[in-house]
Amino acid sequence: MVSTFTLYEADLHCHTTASDGLLTPTELVRLVAELGLKAVAITDHDTIQGWEEAVDAGLNYQIQVLRGIELNTNWRGKEVHILGYELDGSSNYLNQKLKGLGEARVHRMLEILARLATLGIVISEDEVRQFAQGESIGRPHIAQVLLKHGFIRSIKEGFERYIGMGAPAYVPRYKLTPEEGIKLVRQAQGVAVLAHPGIQQLEEGIPDWIQVGLQGIEVWHSEHKLEDVKRYGTLAEHYDLLTTGGSDFHGEAQKPGVQVGRWGVSLDVVEQILSRAKQNRWNLDREC
Incomplete structure (x- = not known):
């Protein structure tokens, strides 16, 4: 490169x-x-x-x-x-x-998925974990699943429309x-x-x-x-x-x-x- x-x-x-x-x-x-x-x-x-x-x-x-x-x-x-x-x-x-922070991240992910479900967007915890190859799960992994299923056209759009601050599925960390x-x-x-x-x-x-x-x-x-x-x-x-x-x-x-x-x-x-x-x-x- x-x-x-x-x-x-x-x-x-x-x-x-x-x-x-x-x-x-x-x-x-x-x-x-x-x-x-x-x-x-x-x-x-x-x-x-x-x-x-x-x-x-x-x-x-x-x-x-x-x-x-x-x-x-x-x-x-x-x-x-x-x-x-x-x-x-x-x-x-x-x-x-770090273990405590990791547990808090998982709890947040589940809350975000629940809020997305109320918007008619149903994705599973397992799908998110497939993108989160490490132990640190975050919103970008959720955005990747949204992108995979065609709910959004870019990671940036996922944050702006659904999971960023002020968006309907946002959950404070x-x-x-x-x-x-x-x-x-x-x-x-x-x-x-x-x-x-x-x-x-x-x-x-x-x-x-x-x-x-x-x-x-x-x-x-x-x-x-x-x-x-x-x-x-x-x-x-x-x-x-x-x-x-x-x-x-x-x-x-x-x-x-x-x-x-x-x-x-x-x-x-x-x-x-x-x-x-x-x-x-x-x-x-x-x-x-």
Whole structure:
């Protein structure tokens, strides 16, 4: 696959079939290698299920794989996404929290299906699970079933007509607070980064989130405008935070035009994250 754009060395925000991406972890890492990138972070929603396969593929394709996650949280009625990097996957606390979030996702899916049924659209839980190849079930999987049966012509239409906020089958999701999400990452020895703050204009919350352990801001993102890059880059510098970046890749059908590596960072940032994660582990060990 040949890109017409200059690509970064590392894309630190990518999704796989472990949540709502269209490529398996192996397929994603292979694509990263084909494009000539050097590193990628697997940041699936509320799950770490794709890590092992991605790391194995990284060894095969000589790609550095960061073990990440994206946690969806709520702040003042706004969606706030917290990225975590290099967490300890053996953490009992982390795994128990993720199990609870997974159960909440299933409950939400069933409520959405019930609301769709009242609109004359009957689809089964089993069909949704077939699209949700991983343990993290979400609305995009429901939209894929709607598309398969011809109820909609695109994933975007599915959200706008049926399952997006304000649509007739929309069901709010159980969410952590940003503080809870940051603390979860930090207690699992990871590096906590605020994802794509320009989408919701979240600068007001940053000082408080730093107090509970936020260590970086995602400055480069597929939905950030130039003014967002400048604003959040300046804020990161002011607060001495890491500046990260990534495409938020899901696959062409999920996010048209969002290509791996078109948004991202240099390998220097990867090294900074790894160094900060090592320091986090040292600090936690010292506290114990």
